[in-house]
Structures are given as C-alpha cells and as structure tokens.
Amino acid sequence: MQRRIRNAPDGADEPEFPILRGAVPLFPAPAPVRPANPPPPRNLRRNSARFQADSPDTAIEYDQKEFDALKRMKEVAENQVKGLSLINDMRKDTSFVVTDDDVRALSSRWSKLFKSRLITSLSAHAQIYSYAGAFVLFILFADAVREVNKYSHVEITMESSVRHAADADAVIHMRLFRAQRNFYISGFALLLFLVIKRIMGLISRGAQLEAASEAAMRQAESASKAAKTLMNAGGEGEVAELNRKIEELGKELKKTQVDRDTLRKQAESLQEEYNRVSDLLSGDHNKKDD
Template sequence: MTLYYSLVFLLLVVEMVVFMALIVPLPFTIKRKLFAFVSESPIVAKLQYGLKITFIFILILFIDSVNRVYRVQQELSAFAKDGSGIGAAHLGTDRMEVQARKFYSQRNMYLCGFTLFLSLILNRTYMMILEVLRLEDRIKLLEGDKKAGGKDSARVAEAGSVGEIGRLREELETKDRDIETLKKQCEGLTREYHNLGDQVSGKKGEQNNKKDT
C-alpha cells in the first residue's frame, strides 16, 4: 500500500473512532460542554478546514481508482477474447498480474469510498446530536429548569442553528413594537376625532345662537 493510501486508511480508522465516540451515551451536561468546546475551539475549526481539503484529494483518488478498476476489467475482457492465440503459461502469468492489479484497484476504490461515505455520516450525526442537545435544553427551559440556560447551551444552540426561544423572543419584541406603534396611531386618531368633534359642536352652537337671535 502506497503512502497516501496508508494515510487514507489511517483517516478511516480515525473516523471510526470519532463515530464510536459520538454514539457513546454520556450525561447531558458533559455532552453539552464537550460539543460547546468542539464548536468554539479554533484548533478544531482549523482541523475541519484541513479535513475538507483532504477529502477533496480523497475524492480525486476515488475517481482515479474507479477508472483503474474499469480499465483492468477491460483488460480481463481482452484476455478472455484473445486467449486462444497466446501460450498457456504466458497467458496465465499475464492474467494473474491483471487480477492482482484488479484486486489492488478495487481495494483502493473501497477504501476511498468508505472514507468519504463515513465522513458524510459523521457530519450528519454531529448535526443531529447538536439538534437533540438544543431541543433537550429548550425542553428544560420550558419546564422551568434555570440551570439549562447556561453558556454551554447558548454555544450549542449557535453551533446547530438559531434557537427557537431566541426567535420567539425576537418575534415577541417585534410585535410589542408594532403594538406600541398602533397605540400611538390610535391615540393620534382619537385626538383628531375629538378635535373634529369639538369643531363640529362649536359650529353647531354658533348656528343655534344665530337662529335664536
């Protein structure tokens, strides 16, 4: 196995270990602090950026390995068609060499493919755990648990998505501002109505006085 495929295999083992660490049941507080640290650590952020570049190279290796498997399969098909005009010993040696190349190509294809596939699973699992932690923290807040509203919960909520409670508070503040605006408009309209009523009453009073005179 070449050096870069050895590194891909090492990355696959690391992904398996990380996946096992993600699915290990832990207490809610410990898991929340752990994910808050992961979401805020600059070292982890740089590591994730480097892994994205690494996965691009692994994707290139995967495409190359698929191409090699296809070409080896074509060579085997050619051996099967042209085997009658070649010596048995020479044909057997060449066929074994092609079979070995096919085995290594398929091994590299599966290695790169499983590494890429597991990276997608890890990313999705991580996001789902963040969402679960956010929902659990929201339930604790709604149930009246004041300890659930700590800094770690805010970090987890920011790492996953905007918190539902924060969104509701923003909507409530917006509606409060709208209500205050409507109250001011209503007060202004009421004043205008009273002013118009006083003007109409004054005009009617003047007309009645003129009639009496």
C-alpha cells in the first residue's frame, strides 16, 4: 500500500519503507509555503477603494472609511491649533485687558447714577414702592395658585349630551391654561422682583464701599505725604545740628592740640633749664673740692 506525498501533484506516490518505532523519518514533510503578500479577504476588497497614507515613511494602505476618519482627525487638530493660537493672540492683546481705571470709571458711573436727582427722589419712597409692588405680585401669585387648584379638580358629569360635555371640557381647559399662565408669569415676576431688589442693594453697597475706599486712599496718601515731609524736615534739622556739633568738636580739638604743643614746648624749656642748672651746680661743687 502506497501513500501520497503531501503537497505532491496527482499521480506521484511515496515509496514504501519499513516503519520502525522511534526511528526518525528520512524524508520529513516540507513546511507549507505561504505567499509573501496574501490577498485581503473578500469583505475588505468588496466596495472599498484603497488609498496610500500621506506620510512618505509608511506605506500603509487604508480603506475609504479609515482615510475619511484620518482627514477628520487632521482637520480637528488643525482647528485646535488655530484656536490655541487665537487665544494666545487675544491674551497678548492689551485692548481686551480690564484695568483698574476701567473698574474705577464703572464704579464712579454707578455712584453718579445713584446720586442723581431722579434716584434720590425715588429712593426717598423706594421702600414703600417696593413693599407695595411685592404685595401686588404676591396677591396675583396667590390668585393664580387658587385658580389652578380650582380648575385642576373639576369633574364633568356625563348626564348631559356629549357636545355639551365637550364644550364644558374645552372651557375648563382654557381657564386652566390661563390660570397656569398667570401662575408662571406672577411667580417669575415675583422672583425677578426680589432678585433685582437684591442686585440693586448690592450695587449701591458696592458704590458706597468704592467711594469710602477712595476717600480712605486719599486720606492715606495725604497722611503719608505729611509724614514724609515731617521726616524730611526733621532729618534736615538733625543733620544741621550734627554738623554744628562736628564743627564745635573740631574747634575744641584744634584748641587742645594748640595747648598740647605749648605745654610740650614749656616742658622742653623747663627740662633744658633744669639740665643747665644741674650742670652749673655740679661744676661749682667740683671747684670747692679742688
């Protein structure tokens, strides 16, 4: 019985050899040869156009969807780079920077507005007006809540005709819609009234604090200038006094130096006189001995 050689053409048979246990076959089966560039599967080749990548270093091929995705990613990256460059340009541009002068000008405008005649005349009775407006809005809000509760629990009996029931239902829904509309309008109006009142109070308080801070800064600047002038004046007086004392000490030093020189001369003259007298006395004593 003959066996066929693996990967052999038709008609070629393997010669018969005795099979020995543990023996190495003389002719091992060759490894299957694989093509260097296998063709892609049919599902990738079907309805797909191949494109080569933009980078010259790579020769990878992408299908249409991957190529479109890469183009979109590239556009997004370019837009991000443009946005970052625009943000950096806006940061470098000083025209968009809000300075302290702008803030002071805005606060001064608000302070002038609140100190105007119209605002001051209205602020005299502003508390009464605000309480009256809040009371009216609260009454409207309560009435809207009552109307909504009233028409939300209405039940139509079917004893009458269907047309009459339909007309009644339409009227009830219309009134319920109006009640809900009034509820939302009055509620938002009341909320906005409270918010606007709080904002106006904060702005007025901020303007007052800004004016107080400006006054305090001016007082501090004037006080610092006065202290500097006093320090400079006191320093000049002290310097003049010290210079006067230095001159007096210099004069005293010169006087003491002159006195020292005179005393030294007197001491030298006295020493010479003493030596002369001692020499004379020693000479007379020697003559008497002779």
